[in-house]
């Protein structure tokens with residue numbers, strides 16, 4: 001082992017044996033935005049073996065305030081985040097094998113990505129993908145670390161198949177679209193991104209170096225603006241009796257049952273996003289949040305918002321039409337960004 005990792009090897013919890021394990025480890029990072037940027041950098045500097053970066057988005061100027069891997073040149077070029085990230089990470093540590101995947105991680109694509117991985121890291125910005133990661137983690141027995149932040153608040157929970165409660169034990173149902181704030185409606189500050197990424201990567205280092213006993217068995221939530229730290233002890237928590245995912249092993253998100261269905265609307269420069277499980281929506285909170293980023297019109301039947309050059313029309317049952325694109329993946333991205341999930 002060369003001098004590069006000397007300070008990490010000196011650290012008692014890792015040592016030479018831990019460093020060797022790290023060097024052979026394979027990690028899948030799902031989502032390389034704000035959290036993903038920091039997670040990727042920390043793991044690559046730490047000297048993991050292989051990092052697969054899966055992301056469906058491209059770099060925009062508005063990302064630069066918090067997405068620490070990217071530069072003005074990346075935004076200017078509109079580079080896919082996976083590609084821009086791999087370029088920068090390769091300059092940081094050329095000994096790590098980097099695999100950039102420009103892909104929407106969904107029920108159809110997750111299986112190929114997860115094979116052979118030792119760990120999945122959550123760098124996503126939506127619940128639908130997290131529920132998918134939860135199913136995939138359980139089905140293929142790959143631990144994952146949940147992390148999320150919005151505004152000045154963030155939280156982290158490591159999830160180890162068979163050992164800890166799973167995401168559906170903690171939150172059985174996918175929250176209704178539009179019910180949770182997103183970074184695109186209420187904003188986010190840089191410090192909480194780094195803090196959540198720090199919590200996530202500390203757990204990753206423990207998992208990858210075989211420090212299973214030290215994995216944090218608490219859900220930790222922190223608000224850096226209101227100076228609040230909240231923890232929920234999960235060490236004694238039982239898995240939810242009858243949990244559809246970890247107890248009954250019904251992987252509804254892997255089967256695509258819950259996935260948004262995106263469909264191009266012929267000749268209209270529009271894509272319809274429908275849900276296989278319709279959920280009634282409350283327009284009030286959605287309209288309020290969207291009003292801060294664009295113009296919003298609302299009647300009894302649908303809400304329309306003009307944002308980033310697109311018009312999103314959302315119906316009461318959650319169905320949506322995104323105008324201004326014929327690309328189903330782009331429409332899904334817009335829907336997830338502004339309506340959520």
Ligand SMILES: [Zn+2]
Pocket residue numbers: 165166167168169170239240243244245246247
């Ligand atoms: Zn469960």
